[in-house]
Amino acid sequence: MPSEGGARSATLSDVARRAGVSIATASKALNGRDDVAPATRRRVVEAADELSFTPNAMARGLLAGRTGTVGLLTSDLEGRFMLPILMGAEDAFGAGQVNVFLCDARGDAIREQHHLKALLSRRVDGIIVVGRQTDPRPSLGQEMPVPVVYAYAPSDDPRDLSLTPDNYAGGRMAIEHLIGCGRTRIAHITGDPAYAAAQDRLAGARAALDAAGLELVGEAMFSEWSEHWGRDAAAMLLQRHPDVDAIFCGSDQIARGVLDTARDLGRSVPDDLAVIGYDNWEVLSTNSRPQLTSIDANLQQLGRQAAQRVFDAIDGVDIGEGTHHLPVRLVIRGSTIPRR
């Protein structure tokens, strides 16, 4: 019978009895209140140790009105963007005294409602809602008994607080980098046009091109966020516009495909053709030849900030509202800058 060795956890009254004091005294002794004799405290602490006493957080929470837990409501754990956010949040909370309830709704609204109910019944002190895309998602409503922060996917209600990466700035940043590298004939291969991410990045890219008096070479190419599409699109592009000198890709996966085709067609990267990806998914971006310059959305930081906001809200601080677009950053590697 594995993992059943220990008896049921000791209670405070067990400790008190063993130390020969009252329950209240034991409580004070263990919680570091200063109105208890040193000798008594030692006895109590010893007894607690011997029984490996662990205070019951539920009983404590019942009194305090706070549970020291928050809910992390994700719509789809599978998504690559979920994990860093989740890590950031878990990290920020774990450092304090709060624990995280993880709920995966699997993209199903019913299940989400179910999980939400469960979280509320567990009296979480706050909730972070993490969506899988940057498209706005339905708000949980304004009648929540606890603070809610939306991460990655913003809420569609501006009265909610949402934290989402700044894809527009990312698109701009990518183009500005390419221009800074002396490129002027820039094309764009990206994913599903139904994604706000695709549109926002493109808009940012257009803005940067405009500002430099340039235009995209050909139309922006939309399809899916895959390496295969990157390969096919690049082949089409390079045939129709052999004179492009840079390609801004909507994802690292697409960029990997583009690199592949460039190699097949004998185009040298970055000298002859610069390629920039998006997401900075290191498994892909650091293992390509050459390594991939990319835009990093700082997702872990986003998760951390979401956690911090929830913290603040719990402490009664006004955390504001609206959708905040968090800064992204450029990670430069060999696909845009020749290594010396």
Place this chain on the structure above:
Amino acid sequence: MPSEGGARSATLSDVARRAGVSIATASKALNGRDDVAPATRRRVVEAADELSFTPNAMARGLLAGRTGTVGLLTSDLEGRFMLPILMGAEDAFGAGQVNVFLCDARGDAIREQHHLKALLSRRVDGIIVVGRQTDPRPSLGQEMPVPVVYAYAPSDDPRDLSLTPDNYAGGRMAIEHLIGCGRTRIAHITGDPAYAAAQDRLAGARAALDAAGLELVGEAMFSEWSEHWGRDAAAMLLQRHPDVDAIFCGSDQIARGVLDTARDLGRSVPDDLAVIGYDNWEVLSTNSRPQLTSIDANLQQLGRQAAQRVFDAIDGVDIGEGTHHLPVRLVIRGSTIPRR
């Protein structure tokens, strides 16, 4: 002040007062006990609805002695293997009435101890410990007040129950498939030799080769689990042993590198050279040219099973002990079988 609209959650006594009954009656009405008049029940349910009453799970748990929560203690969320396991477990639990506390120890023993304490103080009904490698990890000990199941990384104490993928069988399966494809000159490129996974897979491979009266071409090549190493190793291998007709790779990343080099050197896959990966990481395995045959460890299922074991243990069922090696499966794609 977003997400603060609702007042504090209603309590059962609020509901009772509004319905004009006693707390006890309200409780019975809401919990479907049959000793309450239909009319009364309706009044109570209505009142509960209007106040959007949600029972306090803590108070309930205090009485029941069970919390309906389990702890998921991971050593490193970043790991690719964590996520499917976590999903499987969350899935299995989410279907029932239990919620999951997620704790990431970041590979730090101190932090793990800290989180463990937190979980126990929250009186989780059970714990799943998920490690990032298949090498045995230190046991949490036999004195746990709740059942513990180890997933992926087995415990080093045979009295614990551990669920881990069968890497030996995976290695065997890979080789048997290659032999089944008519290959006889098989080489092995894998990752860090310090990983049990690398050793176990190799052992399984050797067993399968033995059984067929074959030997590995050259020595097994160890280094890191990266695409770069796959490329470099393949180049060395193909130069030294141009006659190899198949390569068993210790990971899909390595296999991607191998495919890359094969293409550079004009070796056609799978006709001239069959390549098989490991992990079935779909982003990599389905986006290569040709797509990658691989071994899938069924991690999501592993997570689900771990959850099921914890469930059983909570219900008092004896879940056994020892390290169980769960079956893996072969996923055949174009890198070993020519598409017709």
Place this chain on the structure above:
DNA sequence: CTGTTAGCGCGTTCAG
């Protein structure tokens, strides 16, 4: 300094 008392929100006896 220590012990007694009173709840936190709920489910469960057991009398009415």
Place this chain on the structure above:
DNA sequence: CTGAACGCGCTAACAG
């Protein structure tokens, strides 16, 4: 059928 009373484990007021 309904309600009053008790207790889950703990902390915060008070008394002693």
